[in-house]
Amino acid sequence: MDYELLKLEVEKMMSDKRYRHSLGVVESAMELAQRYGCDMEKTMIAAILHDCAKSFSRKKMLDIIEKNDLDVDEITYYETQLMHGPVGSFVAKSKFGVDDEEILSAIRYHTTGKKSMTMLEKIIYLADFVEPGRKYHGVEQLRKLAMADLDKAMIQAFDNTIKYVVSLDSVLHTDTIEARNHLIMERGKITLEYNSNELAKKIKEWIEDKNGTDVEIIDVKDLTPMTDVFVIASGSSTVNVKAIAEHVDEMASKEGIEPISNEGRQGGRWILIDFNSVVVHVFLEEERQFYDLERLWSDGKKL
Ligand SMILES: [Fe+2]
Ligand SMILES: [Fe+2]
Structure with a gap:
């Protein structure tokens, strides 16, 4: 056509x-x-x-x-x-x-x-x-x-x-x-049996295992019904961003936690892993600055 x-x-x-x-x-x-x-x-x-x-x-x-x-x-x-x-x-x-x-x-x-x-x-x-x-x-x-x-x-x-x-x-x-x-x-089918802040802190450790940097945990419970916490991190290259995301996935899976969605994997410039009450964003620095989620959610509490 x-x-x-x-x-x-x-x-x-x-x-x-x-x-x-x-x-x-x-x-x-x-x-x-x-x-x-x-x-x-x-x-x-x-x-x-x-x-x-x-x-x-x-x-x-x-x-x-x-x-x-x-x-x-x-x-x-x-x-x-x-x-x-x-x-x-x-x-x-x-x-x-x-x-x-x-x-x-x-x-x-x-x-x-x-x-x-x-x-x-x-x-x-x-x-x-x-x-x-x-x-x-x-x-x-x-x-x-x-x-x-x-x-x-x-x-x-x-x-x-x-x-x-x-x-x-x-x-x-x-x-x-x-x-x-x-x-x-x-x-809602994904009912989580753990506390979202605790999970976010674990995720931060998993990210740092793979040399992810500038990990921010932002509590947005009072700002949106969509999720409780964002974890935002940077990787040094697309390969690193992918490695971080894979590691988070793997470690979560070991804990019996499966994401409800997992997006942007091929490009490795911005990967989002959605655990429902915790949403993880792993960015290349350039992408992170452009989308500036921290500013968008600047009324949230940093944990
Ligand atoms: Fe229309
Ligand atoms: Fe339209």
């Missing part, structure tokens, strides 16, 4: 402002795809097309739904804002010939989310919230969270959406609630 051609077609279908937003979503989605190892081409196509039906009138969308017998639930039918997801997915398929089910699903669910989303679906959903043109309160934090932990960022984005929709006295889609509950329940 020729992305440049898609871009030109999409540009014709919407206002300048919406087109700029779509390009912003491409930019953020590609950054996330690179970070998490998602298919770049699929990401680019889903991102540029995600709002392809957003400029359609309610009448036009209803016509498309009825003529093509699209499967649209009662809530979506009621709320015009939600219709461009399923209609956009149909347009992507019928007008642009997209036949990849995952791309079509990412477009379909980019406004509501749904239970058990794939990585591509999560990336498109989040990129829509954090693209460079977005300027709302808290966007910078969500941007960084999206790069650090995809699922936590999803929960945060669902929370924001739910609060916003309620503030508008509008209807809340059950897919959004199910998506949020599902992610939280998945994480």
Whole structure:
């Protein structure tokens, strides 16, 4: 599929402002795809097309739904804002010939989310919230969270959406609630029998075993429901960063503790190991300074 051609077609279908937003979503989605190892081409196509039906009138969308017998639930039918997801997915398929089910699903669910989303679906959903043109309160934090932990960022984005929709006295889609509950329940399955501060201190020792430096333990319990403690450390090279992460993994495993996610391993520039109540970041110094998590969580208590 020729992305440049898609871009030109999409540009014709919407206002300048919406087109700029779509390009912003491409930019953020590609950054996330690179970070998490998602298919770049699929990401680019889903991102540029995600709002392809957003400029359609309610009448036009209803016509498309009825003529093509699209499967649209009662809530979506009621709320015009939600219709461009399923209609956009149909347009992507019928007008642009997209036949990849995952791309079509990412477009379909980019406004509501749904239970058990794939990585591509999560990336498109989040990129829509954090693209460079977005300027709302808290966007910078969500941007960084999206790069650090995809699922936590999803929960945060669902929370924001739910609060916003309620503030508008509008209807809340059950897919959004199910998506949020599902992610939280998945994480909750990891019940930890040890104290998060103790585990963080052990992790600090394991990091230092492999010559990790500048290890900081930051207590963020009072700042976010997402985790209790961050452990942030630096490695001297990508090889060292990987060795530190592997050692932490191995030692934790010996204690019967398995991470719920483990990201960024190939590159070795920033590895995140998520033990749920303790989240470990091992950085190359350059990356550490750029993302500056310590500043982001500067209200946390250093332990
Ligand atoms: Fe949209
Ligand atoms: Fe959008």
